[in-house]
Amino acid sequence: MELDDRKFKILEAVIRNYLQTGEPVGSRTISKDSDMALSSATIRNEMADLEEMGYIIQPHTSAGRIPTDKGYRLYVDSILRQKEHEISRRDALIKKRENELAKIKEEYASKMDRVEEVMQAVARTLANDTNYTTMISSSVGGGHKIKFVQLSRVEQHKLLVVIVMENNIIRNKVFMISETLSDESLLKLNMMLNTTVTGLTVEELERQLVRLERENGSQPLLREVLDIIFETVRNADDVQIVTGGTTNIFKYPELCVSEIARDLITALEDKKGLSSLISPVSPDDGSIRFYIGEETPVKSMKDCSVVTATYELSDGVSGTIGIIGPKRMDYEMVVETLNNIRMRLDDLFKKS
Numbered sequence: 001m002e003l004d005d006r007k008f009k010i011l012e013a014v015i016r017n018y019l020q021t022g023e024p025v026g027s028r029t030i031s032k033d034s035d036m037a038l039s040s041a042t043i044r045n046e047m048a049d050l051e052e053m054g055y056i057i058q059p060h061t062s063a064g065r066i067p068t069d070k071g072y073r074l075y076v077d078s079i080l081r082q083k084e085h086e087i088s089r090r091d092a093l094i095k096k097r098e099n100e101l102a103k104i105k106e107e108y109a110s111k112m113d114r115v116e117e118v119m120q121a122v123a124r125t126l127a128n129d130t131n132y133t134t135m136i137s138s139s140v141g142g143g144h145k146i147k148f149v150q151l152s153r154v155e156q157h158k159l160l161v162v163i164v165m166e167n168n169i170i171r172n173k174v175f176m177i178s179e180t181l182s183d184e185s186l187l188k189l190n191m192m193l194n195t196t197v198t199g200l201t202v203e204e205l206e207r208q209l210v211r212l213e214r215e216n217g218s219q220p221l222l223r224e225v226l227d228i229i230f231e232t233v234r235n236a237d238d239v240q241i242v243t244g245g246t247t248n249i250f251k252y253p254e255l256c257v258s259e260i261a262r263d264l265i266t267a268l269e270d271k272k273g274l275s276s277l278i279s280p281v282s283p284d285d286g287s288i289r290f291y292i293g294e295e296t297p298v299k300s301m302k303d304c305s306v307v308t309a310t311y312e313l314s315d316g317v318s319g320t321i322g323i324i325g326p327k328r329m330d331y332e333m334v335v336e337t338l339n340n341i342r343m344r345l346d347d348l349f350k351k352s
Helices: 005-021 027-033 040-052 069-082 091-107 115-130 183-196 202-216 220-235 246-251 258-269 271-277 331-349
Strands: 133-140 146-155 158-165 170-176 240-244 288-292 304-312 317-326
Touching: 005 027, 005 040, 005 069, 027 040, 069 288, 069 331, 115 133, 115 240, 115 317, 115 331, 133 246, 133 258, 133 271, 146 183, 146 220, 158 220, 170 220, 183 202, 183 220, 202 220, 240 271, 246 258, 246 317, 258 271, 271 317, 288 331, 304 331, 317 331
Parallel strands: none
Antiparallel strands: 133 240, 133 317, 146 158, 158 170, 288 304, 304 317
C-alpha cells in the first residue's frame, strides 16, 4: 500500500490536531478543520489504511486515532526537509529569547569564567521559553593549560586546592592530608607548584608530577598533594550536565501518570543516564537529532520525544542542548529555539 499525497495530508491533519488537543482525532474533526473537501467516509477509509500501515492507532474502539512513533517520524522528517535551507523566525519568540539572554549576560557579566553557571541559566531560559524540560551539557577540551594553583588551609589536616585553567575554568577540592603542614611549608609548596605546573596541559602535568616526585625524593605529603592536583585538573575535563524545567512534565496529561512521571524525574536526576543523549561535537557538526518514543537511548523516556543539538564555542567549550517533552511537542518551535540558542551562545561567549 502506497502513502500518497492524500493519505499524507490526512496524517498531517491527525498529528496537528493531536498536537493541539492531546485527544484522539476522528474523521469528522478532520473534515471540519481541513480544506481537503473530503467526506467523513472517505477520510475514515484513508485513516483505516494509515492505521494498517502503522502510522496511526486507535487507542479505544470508540475513539479517534492518535499518531504512532512511525507517524511522528514521518512528520518530523517532512519538517526537516521543508526547513533544510530555510528556518522561519518567529519575531515574538526571538524578541523574548533575546530579552532573556540579555538578562543572562547582564547577570553573569562578572562571572563569565564560570561556564557551569551560564549553562544553568540557559537551561532555565529554555525551559521557560518552551514549556518543556531541558538539559545542557558542557565540557572543556583536554588541551587547556593551567593558569594558577592555590593551596589554602581549611583546618589543621585539611587543605583547599583551587586550580584556574584557560578560559578561567575554575575547579576546587577540599581534601585531607596525613601530616601537619606549617605556613612556611605551605607557602613554599604554592611557589613550587606555580613555577613548575603553570602553562601545562593535563597530559604535560602528569609527566611533570612524575619529575617533581623524582627530584624531591620520597615525600608522602608531596605525593598526596600532587595526586589531588592531578585528579582535580583531570576532572576539569569531565562533562557537566544541568537540567531545567523538570516540573514542566506535569503540564502534559500523558506524562502525569504516576509511574511515567516518577521514571522521568528519576531519569533527569541520573546524569550518567542523560550522557547517552550527548553527541560528540565535530567542527562541521550542527545537526539537530530527534529521538521519538522508543528511539531514545534513555528507556524511561519512551513516552517522550527528545530533540538535541550540539554546539561548539570558543576556547574548546562544547556540548549538547536537549529539549524533552511529550511526543506531541511543537517540533517546529523546538527546532527554531535550538538554532537560535546556539547562535546566542556563540554571541555570549565571543571575544572581541
